[in-house]
Amino acid sequence: MSHHRTTPEGLTGLPDGRPPSRRRPLTRAGIATAVAGLVVGGLVAPARAAGSDDVVVVTVQAGQSGDAGLRDAIAGLDVLDANGSQANLLGDAATVEDLEAAGVDVVRTRAYGDVIGSAPQPRALRAAPAQSLYPVPERIAGNQYETFFGGYRTVSAHEQFLRDVAAAYPELVELVDYGDSWLKTQGRGGHDLVALRITEGADHDGRWETNDNGKPRFFLTAQAHAREILTSEIAWRYIVSLLDNYGKDPQVTQLLQSTEIWVQTQNNPDGIDLVEDALDDPDLRLTAAGDGNPVNQSKAWQRKNLDDSDYVQTSTSWSSSQPGIDLNRNFATDWGGASTSATPSSQTYRGTAPFSEPEAAAEATLLTTLFGTYETGTTTAAPDDRRGTFLNLHTSGGLAIYPYAYDYQANVPNLEQVKTLGFRQTYFSGQNTGKAGEILYNNAGNDIDWIYDQLGIPAYTWELGSSAEGGFFSSYSRVPAFWAQTERAIYYLAEAAGSPYTSPWARR
Template sequence: MAIRKLVAASALSTLLIGGLALGPPAAAAPGEAGPQLLTVPASAADLIADLDVVEATNDGLVVLADPETAGILAQRGVSVTRSVSYADSVGQGSPAPRARSFAAAAEPAYPVPARLAGTEYATYFGGYRTSAAYEQFAGDIAEKYPELVQRVNFGRSWNKVNGRGGSDLLAVRITADVAKQPAPDNGQQGRPRFVLAAQAHAREIITSELAWRYATELLNGYGVDPQITSLLDSTEVWINFQNNPDGIRLVETALETSPKNATGDAVPANSSRAWQRKNANDTLFAPTSANWSSQQYGVDLNRNWAYKWGGASTSTNPTSPSYLGVSPSSEPEITQFSALLTELFGEYRTESDSAAPETRTGTYVNLHAYADYVIYPYAYSTTDAVPNLEPIKANAFRQSFVNGFQTGKAGEILYNNAGNDIDWIYSQLGVPAYTYEIGTGATGGFFPAYSRVPGFWEKTAPGIRFAAEAAYAPYTAALGGVVTEVDAVRGEDGTVTVSGSATDEAYGNERTSAARRPATTDITAVQAALATDRNAINEATALSIATPGKTVIFSGDIAVDRTNSAANSVFVRAQNGSGEWGPWRAAAAPALDAPVYTGDTEFDLVAGEEQALSLPVTSAVPASFTVTEGALPAGLTLNEATGALTGTARVAGPSTATVRIDNGVGHVDVELTFAVSAAELARFALSISAEAPQQGDTITVTALGHDDFGNVIADYSDRVTLTSSVDTDIIEGNRVTFRHASPHVITATLDGVSTSILVEVTPVIIDGGTPSPTPSVIPSPSVSPSPTATPSGTPTPTDGGTGSEAPTAAPTTPPSATPATSSATPAVPGGQTPSVTPGATDSPEEIATTGIELAGFVAVMGLLLGAGALLALRRRRTEV
């Protein structure tokens, strides 16, 4: 019946009959008609603002129409130049010349990020994930990739706000170390941001699927693909998979029962809710037709944004596909998304005459369907130009380089439309913003078979990738050259050799955009740097260009030092004839190895010997050397830059030190053990077995051999030759028997080294006499490596050969001492107990406790030189 009515309705009858003759009647369910695609002159754009314009062709604008639409056009005096049924046109025939065709591919599995392998998601229409699946997906990736993803709930859909079920508005934030990144705060902090949004128009089902795939690509590629790794190390990617979840739920339900054409694309009847474009706001909805394709509730979420609201291609009729809502940003989906974007980018009003600064970061892309367009602002007006037109346009053409999508302002390639997202974002936030219209009628229109998705992804992804990678410098990077290929390998000397190609011709060159396409120039310079974050490259190395031209081959070496050897990417960029540098393109930095230690780990050193050791390593880049545990022998120093180990150890004994050798790529911890042995015998430390020997006692002399540095070598008691200054002493081995009370200088000698000790022998008490009141052991700081020392006393001062030794003190009295039996202290004038302290100028009291230890007193030996020394000391003592 509907068909008959159509035929009778207007002058379109002949065209419609032709269309029906071509199309299979099974395209629509029995008794139901599908919409028509009516072509009208482009000049009629203002007269059809409330209609559903889906595409522009060389012949004019294409309107999605139900039977009443033809009458409306006739009433308005708009001529229809072509009419085909939607069902007959989609998926049929040759695609438009600009749309590079692709074959539908079998999808081996619905793509999910690797860590979600096996996770089931609800689908409709052969594989498209449902709105509920997207909610689940946002949570799943945040849970499985916590280092990369956060799920952000930024609002509620119209249905949810109004208590009719509905959905939360979700986005995901994807960046490296996401938890450590500062929260969005009106764009003031954090990495540059790239926002990808999709499916503001519910029936444009391909768009969220592509956003899903982009998220999957990022998650699977981080740490694997250098471009993705460097992107997420330097940029926050925000994805709003579904702007319009309420509308989407209508579509996905309706598509399950929609008829399909021979290529598997859905061709819903006019009455199908699959045509839902707008949100679910039905407040003022009063339809005059049951044809949902032309009259449906909701506000057009791409006409409700608050900039130039109410302008071109907007309708005040609530049933219209382009209904703008009751006020700017009246819909919760827009209010809340606007607020989120403001937090992400920060306000920066460009309006129409104030350009955003070149340093502004961030880029926005929203995916729509269909027509194979890349659209840049302003979309509300053909004549009003954005102040940043050149870079915004260049960026759009860079995005369309691979897919050849027609590129321009909306009014240049489609029709002006106001109240859209990209105009608001540019004018209020100063960020370049783009709309993609993906697909064509030939590739399935609004409802392509799911098997077509890989082809859409292949065409769309390069543009998304460029926009994201240039988001750190959108107003300059797109104006520069494009590096199309980079290879990096490590040289023998640790340098990195970089080669590849760059071009300035990487602009979409679709024929109908030729007049807008930016001019191309020669590539004039290429730079490379080794870094982790493209935002923090301070120095770059110039590479050489083989043959000048618009497309060039380049090569060169980057020096690698420890400060950048850990960087995981090689970045390359190209400058063109306009003096602009293009975006950094990343390649994997060739692997560098951790250092390998090739030297000894055990060192036998001798005290006092100057050392010049090294810690050799194999490392492509210089390494650092640091003691992390233990300690080197005192006196040795480690050069942190070279690993040279130099100096002189003086203290004998073992030690262990762990040295960390780090070249920035990795490190090795080497445990070094040192054994410092004493140097040559230089003197003896003498001690005697009795603290206060008396006349007639026998003492044992212990002789510990020392080197010059105070290190004990061994006990030489059994090897030294003892002599005494008192020739009546009886010496047997290391035993000395004193026959007389007096100071005795006992000298130990071995191999030319001799040391003396002064022993005060007190008399034996006779007839109840009073014993000597004080210890009589007197240290004799008399060290002499004198081979000429004689038992008869008066040791001869000689050159000790070590400078630190003093000649033997020469006691003057012992040889003639009074026999010990008759005098308590015969040798001391004034009857005082001799109590000689080496260095006695300040602490004579130490005699008692240190009297037998000579080692520390070498330095004051000079005081005792000559015959007067002891006397002088004794005299001083008497004055105490």
């Protein structure tokens, strides 16, 4: 059985009214274990030097003026966050040696658990009603879904939730199966790749494949990187918000009358399965603030999909050597360029060819069907009446990124429009906004570059959260604050789908 539900009565006996974790029902003993780990972490962490089990955060001088040597040296590493002049890279003890051998200016090195979670988690939320912590839309209000790591919904829970929503709101929601994950293509388990199409008249306005309703489209996708667990929670809450406010809030009603909203909550279900298992480990370390601090051998650090065709293990540290292809380095625009690796064990392994991975290829095919092709490159601006907007959610860093990400010196021909629409979003949500190479680091083969380049649609990547708010494994109690921060900005980008290249200047 791929999922279970518990009755509301069953929940009342549990502290905090939490749905049970799928592998470890949250008993009082389980909570005692979690609290004990929390206390130990709090006592030990401040004085502890980075040990061989620690993921290490290496701070290097970076920014857009970084030279070619630096770019090559950090190409296979992921960045926790950056401030324009310095970047915090994820690695282990061996990473530091490699960087120094390559002549990189290492500013400092700290254990991951000592870097994250300095912002206290909102304790008041612990007393909040369970319904506000685990929201579901009204018509399925009694449903409970499997969770891991204190409340994050599992892949099975997402799959069931999307089916339940489509069944309960047929006039608004259609469930679309648009492909298979890599494991499924291999007959090794895996998952369907699914998305929701949400719009008024979803049950009678024709086929989405031919856009019979003629509506502009906004596409939201999340968790292409498996360990970025916060992102699918935001996508889930967006679905709940749309359905609960339709027919009540005039702005949401008008949005679903005029626009088709596509939400894909988990782009990399195979990889997320691994992360769920690892974060349900009873020995998982927590910081004093309750954020996850997995050892570097933990599969919680899985970032890529699970295509192990070319994998050769290079380290016992899963944070440094893991199977899979980086789905956000597998798109075709400047594939193989900046911050991509040809080494299969690397965090940023790009695969053997553009769109070698079904998760990336199926998404590109779906997006091409939804938006149509309009090739822009660096010379051909999309026309003012081009319709559609796209947003991909990642963690962390508190950033909003617009194309081109492969090289900050490459301009999209619609630069002022794309840039202005980006800053309009973050007026609401407050992230640092720019091209990747201006505020984080150049990275090639990503989805937003390809979407603008080939489809002519303004596309954005948000890097939500921060090291202060728990890095990759934020305590679940932080999620409502992240949603509150991002909700209006997501709505803004959806409302711009009808005229993204002119709406920033329109009177509203």
